[in-house]
Amino acid sequence: MFLLFFAVWVILNGKVTAEICIFGVLISAALFYFMCRYMEYSLKKELLLFRLVPLFIRYFGVLVKEIVKANVCVLKIILSPELQPEPAFVYFDTAFQTGLAKVLLANSITLTPGTITVSVEDDRFCVHCLDKELAEGMEDSVFVKLLEEMEEVEARWTR
Incomplete structure (x- = not known):
């Protein structure tokens, strides 16, 4: 799921730079943590x-x-x-x-x-x-x- 979040982030941004990738990893990790913690995802x-x-x-x-x-x-x-x-x-x-x-x-x-x-x-x-x-x-x-x-x-x- 983390990889899916990251892929969607990169696709929606339209270009790949170091800043976009770092921010995408952080956002994807936060979403994944939220899903595991509060939505009973595992x-x-x-x-x-x-x-x-x-x-x-x-x-x-x-x-x-x-x-x-x-x-x-x-x-x-x-x-x-x-x-x-x-x-x-x-x-x-x-x-x-x-x-x-x-x-x-x-x-x-x-x-x-x-x-x-x-x-x-x-x-x-x-x-x-x-x-x-x-x-x-x-x-x-x-x-x-x-x-x-x-x-x-x-x-x-x-x-």
Whole structure:
């Protein structure tokens, strides 16, 4: 974070001189100290974020793949008059410890065509699916497994 503050300082100043760099280091250090002291920021949290970056990238790749698969499925339903969709509500429980994992899963489900997260109460999700085919295996989906893996990494790192 210190380096980010310093980089923003240099970019906003538009030129690099010894005085600007020294003043930038002092301002960046003061901001970093303030964040650590009063905003519960820690270097450990920042390092955890770097550990989670590969998992977030993998999660984003899986999300794009699932969106494409769901688009094809919804397209089949729309373009085939003989296929009648069978809408369904799916209820399932998760063992997520953090609110971030719940929000990511709920938003990922909603971003995927043909499914909408209706509610999340505690660990119970209610999802409306356009067709039963889209509802299959939702509680054991790749999203859930990746989010559980992220939580495991976070739990190991914060002990």
